[in-house]
Amino acid sequence: MTPGVRPLVAGNWKMNGLSASLGEIEAMRLAADAGEAGEAELLVCPPATLLAQAAWNIRGGKLSLGAQDCHPQPSGAFTGDISAAMLKDAGATYVIVGHSERRTLHHETDELVRAKAEAALKAGLVAIVCVGESHAERQAGEQAAVVIRQLRRSLPAGGNSETVVIAYEPVWAIGTGLTPTPGDVTVIHNFIRALLVEVGGPHAAKTRILYGGSVKPSNCGDLLTLDNVDGALVGGASLKAAEFLAIAAAYR
């Protein structure tokens, strides 16, 4: 945790969730409104198809709503794509960019991720910029170099601690049940913090840096209270409100 920084516990539903899952979002809203997330801000990022209905259902409450990706252009002939302005219009206030699944499966480069993050800022969304090394890179001891390189190239111009959130997600920890040790997480988060301050100045001492990759109720207490860990980006364990809230309880 960083003194004076409100932690963010974010759920990334990935390609999961039909309208029947809106009840889970409703349960998250009730819990957020009841203060069950403690001092943390609670954010859910369902698939784009659920955004507008979810936004309507949680209006006026304390649960935040985000999307999982956006196109770098504001509009145009891009069949099947969704712009940041459209996400904002549907009720999102955050958008994840550069998730490793998109970097890998959709061949997204750092330059594209930066363009998406800048589009998000332009539309008035907070960009959650994801970085993280692969298993092979970790084996080679290159994790810090990889993360720093990705971050330097993916950070949007003109961002600040209110408009940009960083998520460190080691690719090998996503959906595997494996996590880095608290010491390993601290090393990378400290590197990220130093880079943010180098690039953005002292104000970047307050930029939230999330950890992601197999976060669960059983390990959140160890990981989420480390220095320079200002929350979590949670995949599988965010699909059910009860499990997600048990993670946010690390900040109660």
Ligand code: 13P
């Ligand atoms: P898991 O929590 O399922 O490992 O996923 C992490 C993730 O990719 C969140 O963006």
